[in-house]
Amino acid sequence: MSEIRHHISEPLIAAYVAGNVAQPYALVIAAHVSMCEECRARMAAHEMAGGAVLEATDGHVISTDLRAQVLDALDHAAPNEAQAYQRSGIFPAPVMEALKGKPPKWKSLGFGVRQSILQSGDDGSVRLLYIPAGQEMPNHSHDGLELTLVLQGAFSDEDGRFGVGDVEVADDDVDHAPVAEAGEACICLAATGAPLKFRSWMPRLLQPLFRI
Amino acid sequence: MLTLEQSHQETLQTEPAVLARAQQNRENVEQKTQQGYSEQTVWMLAVKMQRDRAAFCKLFDYYAPRLKGFVMRSGVSGAQAEEIVQDVMLTIWRKAGQFDPHRAQVSSWIYQVARNRQIDVLRRERRPMPEDLAEPDQATEDASQILALEQEAQRLRLALSRLKPRQREMVEKAYLGELSHAEIQEETGLPLGTIKSRIRLGLEKLRHELKELRSS
Ligand SMILES: [Zn+2]
Numbered sequence: 001m002s003e004i005r006h007h008i009s010e011p012l013i014a015a016y017v018a019g020n021v022a023q024p025y026a027l028v029i030a031a032h033v034s035m036c037e038e039c040r041a042r043m044a045a046h047e048m049a050g051g052a053v054l055e056a057t058d059g060h061v062i063s064t065d066l067r068a069q070v071l072d073a074l075d076h077a078a079p080n081e082a083q084a085y086q087r088s089g090i091f092p093a094p095v096m097e098a099l100k101g102k103p104p105k106w107k108s109l110g111f112g113v114r115q116s117i118l119q120s121g122d123d124g125s126v127r128l129l130y131i132p133a134g135q136e137m138p139n140h141s142h143d144g145l146e147l148t149l150v151l152q153g154a155f156s157d158e159d160g161r162f163g164v165g166d167v168e169v170a171d172d173d174v175d176h177a178p179v180a181e182a183g184e185a186c187i188c189l190a191a192t193g194a195p196l197k198f199r200s201w202m203p204r205l206l207q208p209l210f211r212i
Numbered sequence: 213m214l215t216l217e218q219s220h221q222e223t224l225q226t227e228p229a230v231l232a233r234a235q236q237n238r239e240n241v242e243q244k245t246q247q248g249y250s251e252q253t254v255w256m257l258a259v260k261m262q263r264d265r266a267a268f269c270k271l272f273d274y275y276a277p278r279l280k281g282f283v284m285r286s287g288v289s290g291a292q293a294e295e296i297v298q299d300v301m302l303t304i305w306r307k308a309g310q311f312d313p314h315r316a317q318v319s320s321w322i323y324q325v326a327r328n329r330q331i332d333v334l335r336r337e338r339r340p341m342p343e344d345l346a347e348p349d350q351a352t353e354d355a356s357q358i359l360a361l362e363q364e365a366q367r368l369r370l371a372l373s374r375l376k377p378r379q380r381e382m383v384e385k386a387y388l389g390e391l392s393h394a395e396i397q398e399e400t401g402l403p404l405g406t407i408k409s410r411i412r413l414g415l416e417k418l419r420h421e422l423k424e425l426r427s428s
Binding site for chain 1: 265268269272273275276277278279280281282284285290293294297298301302305306315316317318319320321322323324326327328330331337338339340341342343344345364365368369372373383384386387388389390391392393394396397398400402404405407408409411412415416419
């Protein structure tokens with residue numbers, strides 16, 4: 001894997017560790033950390049800080065039954081665990097979990113661009129995007145934060161080049177126009193806060209043609 | 213030191229094999245504490261390697277009250293907090309095999325389990341988690357890495373205790389999950405950079421070991 005240059009920001013990792021990140025973003029963060037040792041180590045550092053806060057917390061008296069109940073339960077069989085998913089191809093384990101172990105269901109957005117929505121709800125949405133090599137990504141607006149993680153290929157925009165494992169953190173409505181690199185199709189995992197609104201269903205490069 | 217908790221082990225204490233194992237566990241604990249491991253790490257390793265109930269009792273007595281206080285700070289009732297404490301402590305026992313002292317302190321691991329449990333309970337959803345790292349089968353203990361992490365943890369606790377009240381409150385709120393990423397400061401005043409580097413070394417070593425295992 002080429003070296004990852006674009007990481008999750010420090011406050012986002014801290015918020016993720018503390019469990020205060022909306023589900024769609026949490027999926028992108030978990031997927032990036034699955035691919036990035038730097039961010040895995042940073043996550044562990046924040047967990048240590050959380051642990052230090054826990055250590056320094058004043059204790060509360062525990063009811064006497066609780067200890068006995070817990071000791072009694074040590075021999076009980078553990079409740080059934082949710083199925084653990086494995087990485088498959090370009091998709092790290094948390095993405096496979098969101099896909100429930102099945103291949104993505106791609107829907108065409110036109111001009112070879114495809115999407116597969118993994119989750120969509122009040123707290124935002126997260127999808128897989130497939131952009132043919134050399135193609136511009138659909139122009140869209142979003143409220144708040146947008147996280148885009150590259151799983152295959154690469155794209156470039158004003159902020160630089162994003163290859164496999166890189167994540168672009170775009171605050172608010174940055175007007176960026178990412179273009180997939182020539183060669184391999186670019187597949188990304190993208191999360192937005194509010195439901196994603198496409199301004200146009202066609203990539204911007206092609207728009208002038210249709211305005212005639 | 214362990215005699216008090218041994219009374220909780222009502223099971224067949226008289227069998228010579230059990231007595232011998234208890235003796236062995238006690239020696240392990242003493243040896244590791246002498247090496248400079250914190251008591252918490254020693255207890256956790258005894259739970260992980262020997263399924264040592266006495267050591268689990270120590271962990272419970274140390275962490276359960278703190279956990280309850282911690283959970284209650286997020287506005288959870290005492291009764292519900294105890295349910296969470298119970299679930300967390302049972303998870304610690306059941307998943308002890310996942311504890312890796314090269315990459316985590318007991319407190320950070322328990323913190324993580326507690327946050328997951330709280331999210332499950334409050335939001336009724338499981339948050340996405342990163343892929344588990346493959347562990348080498350015969351994980352060899354690297355005492356220097358474990359000790360270095362213990363020292364980092366010590367520095368961290370000291371730094372936390374020395375923060376100005378206002379900053380400390382913000383740090384506590386952040387890790388209690390009360391601040392959004394936009395409200396969390398880039399600079400916490402805690403020595404997280406050096407900790408990150410230390411854990412990174414541990415990860416690199418793990419990757420190296422896995423590579424060697426695969427090629428051998
Ligand atoms: Zn990273």
